[in-house]
Amino acid sequence: xxxxxxxxxxxxxxxxxxxxxxxxxxxxxxxxxxxxxxxxxxxxxxxxxxxxxxxxxxxxxxxxxxxxxxxxxxxxxxxxxxxxxxxxxxxxxxxxxxxxxxxxxxxxxxxxxxxxxxxxxxxxxxxxxxxxxxxxxxxxxxxxxxxxxxxxxxxxxxxxxxxxxxxxxxxxxxxxxxxxxxxxxxxxxxxxxxxxxxxxxxxxxxxxxxxxxxxxxxxxxxxxxxxxxxxxxxxxxxxxxxxxxxxxxxxxxxxxxxxxxxxxxxxxxxxxxxxxxxxxxxxxxxxxxxxxxxxxxxxxxxxxxxxxxxxxxxxxxxxxxxxxxxxxxxxxxxxxxxx
Numbered sequence: 001x002x003x004x005x006x007x008x009x010x011x012x013x014x015x016x017x018x019x020x021x022x023x024x025x026x027x028x029x030x031x032x033x034x035x036x037x038x039x040x041x042x043x044x045x046x047x048x049x050x051x052x053x054x055x056x057x058x059x060x061x062x063x064x065x066x067x068x069x070x071x072x073x074x075x076x077x078x079x080x081x082x083x084x085x086x087x088x089x090x091x092x093x094x095x096x097x098x099x100x101x102x103x104x105x106x107x108x109x110x111x112x113x114x115x116x117x118x119x120x121x122x123x124x125x126x127x128x129x130x131x132x133x134x135x136x137x138x139x140x141x142x143x144x145x146x147x148x149x150x151x152x153x154x155x156x157x158x159x160x161x162x163x164x165x166x167x168x169x170x171x172x173x174x175x176x177x178x179x180x181x182x183x184x185x186x187x188x189x190x191x192x193x194x195x196x197x198x199x200x201x202x203x204x205x206x207x208x209x210x211x212x213x214x215x216x217x218x219x220x221x222x223x224x225x226x227x228x229x230x231x232x233x234x235x236x237x238x239x240x241x242x243x244x245x246x247x248x249x250x251x252x253x254x255x256x257x258x259x260x261x262x263x264x265x266x267x268x269x270x271x272x273x274x275x276x277x278x279x280x281x282x283x284x285x286x287x288x289x290x291x292x293x294x295x296x297x298x299x300x301x302x303x304x305x306x307x308x309x310x311x312x313x314x315x316x317x318x319x320x321x322x323x324x325x326x327x328x329x330x331x332x333x334x335x336x337x338x339x
Contacts, residue, residue: 003027003117004083005090006073008035009057010048010132011165013142015092015122020060022119023090029067031086032057033078048136048158051283052297056162077105089114093121094129136161138178148174152210154182154202159284160216163300171308180206184217189265195219196244199234203242212237214307216300220260221249227257229266229285233303235311245306247299250286 005023007016023030034054040047054070061068071082076098084106091099096118103113121129124144134140141148149172153164161179168175182205184190184198195217202215218231230249236242252260252269259269270285284296310316 001026001028001088002031002086003029003088003090004031004033004078004086004114006033006035006076006078008040008044008047008132009053010040010044011135011142012056012060013122013130013132013135014144015130017060018122019090019092019119020064022117023088024064024066024068026088026090026117027066030061030064030069031078031082032061032068032070033073034070036072036074039074044133046136048162051295052158052162055297077102080109084111086114088117090117090119092119135177136179138176141174141176142169143174145174146176148172148176150176150178150211152178152180152206152208152213154180154184154206154213154215156181159296160300163297164214164216164304166297167301167304167308171312178210180208180213182206182215184215186217189260190217190219192219192221195221195230196232196234199232199244200236200242203234203236207236207238210238214304216303218266220252220257220266223251226251226254227260228252231299231303233300233307235304235307241311243307243310245303245309247302247306250289252285253289256285 003023003026005019007019009016020032034050034057037047037050050072058070061070071079073079077083089099089102096116099114099116106113122144124130124134124140125146130144135142140146149168151164151168153161155161156179161177165175165177168177182202185201186194186198190198198217198219199215202217203213206215207213213236215234216231218229221228221230228249228251231247232244234242234244252266253273255273256266256269259272260266264272266285270288274288283292284299286299287295
């Protein structure tokens with residue numbers, strides 16, 4: 001028995017989880033359709049890029065314990081070679097009609113109709129159905145509750161926003177993440193100390209009434225053997241505490257470095273040398289140069305984690321150095337030092 005389920009999966013939330021779990025309950029193997037960027041953008045003004053959505057989806061599916069595959073779909077019917085063998089389609093109460101249309105299409109092609117397995121809508125705390133759009137707006141967390149750590153990110157870049165979400169959920173559990181369009185107050189291509197300052201400025205300008213704000217800025221640094229990229233993250237809370245961290249650096253090819261030294265941004269220089277576009281919103285220059293071994297989101301997670309380290313360990317502020325508390329993820333605290 002093969003089951004299938006599909007969605008955009010902008011942010012994988014509790015509603016998606018219920019659909020996916022039903023698919024694994026009724027199927028021996030599962031096909032998960034994820035909408036292409038083209039399909040998703042036809043009905044939405046702003047979407048999380050496919051590579052981010054698919055990466056998060058596959059990480060979740062890997063824990064389900066049955067065979068699965070992800071198929072990128074450009075319409076509600078999905079690729080015929082993938083969907084024709086499917087026996088059961090899992091839908092929500094809201095998408096039953098789409099399931100019926102899929103069956104009409106299958107009948108017209110002489111393919112057996114699908115059994116439709118209907119999953120009730122999962123509701124948010126405010127009484128509406130859980131929606132990825134509301135989560136992206138920072139109205140509530142993945143499970144639909146507003147009682148969560150309220151964190152602003154000083155950027156509309158989905159790579160930065162989702163990196164912050166990933167790290168902060170590991171630390172705090174439920175979080176509400178709000179993307180705020182702010183100025184870094186540094187040049188479009190930061191050099192050296194402008195990078196740290198840009199991250200700090202983004203955090204300050206995004207904080208507003210939020211509990212915490214995160215600013216992220218990538219810049220270039222001259223080293224002994226070439227021009228390197230380092231990413232800074234600044235975390236500012238409403239009490240005024242600022243902590244800063246960096247991710248690991250990597251060196252740019254000489255030709256790219258030459259263009260950047262001549263006044264180009266990294267994005268423009270990479271486009272000129274490699275013909276790649278929108279690297280900041282996709283895998284990043286590091287993804288292109290590493291052949292996908294490391295992408296911009298993973299690199300950004302490093303800098304966010306580094307900036308949070310002083311907040312997880314009281315030894316950074318404790319006067320009694322023989323005793324401190326290590327703040328483990330989800331609020332657990334472990335005592336260290338002699339008793």
